[in-house]
Amino acid sequence: MPVKSTLPQVLKLEKQVCFPLYSAANAMVRAYRPLLDKLDLTYLQYLVMMVLWENDGINVKELGHRLYLDSGTLTPMLKRMEAKGYVLRKRGEADERVRELYLTEAGKQLQEKALSIPEAMACKVAMAPEEQKQLKSLCETLLTQIEEG
Amino acid sequence: MPVKSTLPQVLKLEKQVCFPLYSAANAMVRAYRPLLDKLDLTYLQYLVMMVLWENDGINVKELGHRLYLDSGTLTPMLKRMEAKGYVLRKRGEADERVRELYLTEAGKQLQEKALSIPEAMACKVAMAPEEQKQLKSLCETLLTQIEEG
DNA sequence: AAAAATATAATTGCACACAATTTAATTGTT
DNA sequence: AACAATTAAATTGTGTGCAATTATATTTTT
Numbered sequence: 001m002p003v004k005s006t007l008p009q010v011l012k013l014e015k016q017v018c019f020p021l022y023s024a025a026n027a028m029v030r031a032y033r034p035l036l037d038k039l040d041l042t043y044l045q046y047l048v049m050m051v052l053w054e055n056d057g058i059n060v061k062e063l064g065h066r067l068y069l070d071s072g073t074l075t076p077m078l079k080r081m082e083a084k085g086y087v088l089r090k091r092g093e094a095d096e097r098v099r100e101l102y103l104t105e106a107g108k109q110l111q112e113k114a115l116s117i118p119e120a121m122a123c124k125v126a127m128a129p130e131e132q133k134q135l136k137s138l139c140e141t142l143l144t145q146i147e148e149g
Numbered sequence: 150m151p152v153k154s155t156l157p158q159v160l161k162l163e164k165q166v167c168f169p170l171y172s173a174a175n176a177m178v179r180a181y182r183p184l185l186d187k188l189d190l191t192y193l194q195y196l197v198m199m200v201l202w203e204n205d206g207i208n209v210k211e212l213g214h215r216l217y218l219d220s221g222t223l224t225p226m227l228k229r230m231e232a233k234g235y236v237l238r239k240r241g242e243a244d245e246r247v248r249e250l251y252l253t254e255a256g257k258q259l260q261e262k263a264l265s266i267p268e269a270m271a272c273k274v275a276m277a278p279e280e281q282k283q284l285k286s287l288c289e290t291l292l293t294q295i296e297e298g
Numbered sequence: 299a300a301a302a303a304t305a306t307a308a309t310t311g312c313a314c315a316c317a318a319t320t321t322a323a324t325t326g327t328t
Numbered sequence: 329a330a331c332a333a334t335t336a337a338a339t340t341g342t343g344t345g346c347a348a349t350t351a352t353a354t355t356t357t358t
Contacts (some may be wrong), residue, residue, distance in 0.1 A: 051224075145275055248336080
């Protein structure tokens with residue numbers, strides 16, 4: 001009796017973890033956009049600002065290490081942030097290879113405006129705090145495993 | 150006594166759910182790359198193939214609906230897939246606006262080679278099946294909430 | 299000290315994502 | 329039938345991500 005060839009389960013979208021991860025990450029960045037537009041920041045730039053607010057003067061290598069990104073992504077983006085007047089890109093005095101990143105006054109002042117962002121996002125994501133913690137933890141586990149393995 | 154101004158907790162990277170989600174998704178796509186290179190596919194194209202293996206002849210709108218992507222992303226990518234010889238892009242006969250997507254023989258045959266991909270990824274991600282289910286479920290919840298809210 | 303090795307960014311080239319707009323076809327409305 | 333409204337893709341323009349390469353500075357080795 002003829003058998004309709006079926007797609008193996010492992011190749012079905014709805015069976016995979018990766019697809020929801022990918023879609024949720026896209027949706028998350030999309031949701032940030034209208035909020036961050038008011039600060040003239042992209043989501044990536046918002047991440048950079050958060051790092052700099054805590055570690056002003058950090059260099060590109062350290063920044064890349066924290067964000068899991070390389071200079072191919074960071075350099076052009078940092079130039080755009082410099083053009084916006086949020087960041088200064090200085091050469092290291094001791095070592096001319098390194099590029100140090102400093103907040104401008106405008107960059108520092110942006111922090112206050114940014115305070116509204118997390119709560120505005122919280123409104124869009126009505127997930128229970130417990131679930132948020134789980135999601136965070138599982139993503140961190142996955143990230144670690146991929147980075148190491 | 151002078152107080153060192155501290156970054157509010159909500160603006161700290163390590164407090165946020167979104168950053169691990171974003172980083173894990175990036176890392177996941179990165180991990181797929183060397184595997185998918187052998188099939189001459191990107192991760193997005195791999196997603197499209199999975200949809201088509203199950204639903205040959207689907208149109209761009211339906212595809213976009215399944216993948217949460219729009220024609221701005223899909224159209225150029227589908228042209229690349231057509232150029233590779235995996236997909237045919239036909240106009241709908243009844244409605245000339247819609248673009249229907251058909252697998253070529255090469256596209257259909259790629260399925261067999263793709264069978265090794267999920268298990269190769271499984272080796273990179275040594276997460277317990279239980280955790281994978283949780284992660285999947287939480288991402289789906291988040292996605293739904295963002296899409297609706 | 300000169301040469302080789304290493305380290306840090308920058309550059310190049312390609313493929314997404316996505317908002318906004320445009321084009322073309324279809325449907326509905328007078 | 330003519331016109332307006334709607335729909336489906338395509339197009340345009342910007343900003344990532346990232347592999348691979350290059351440029352430059354520093355460190356190590358000879």
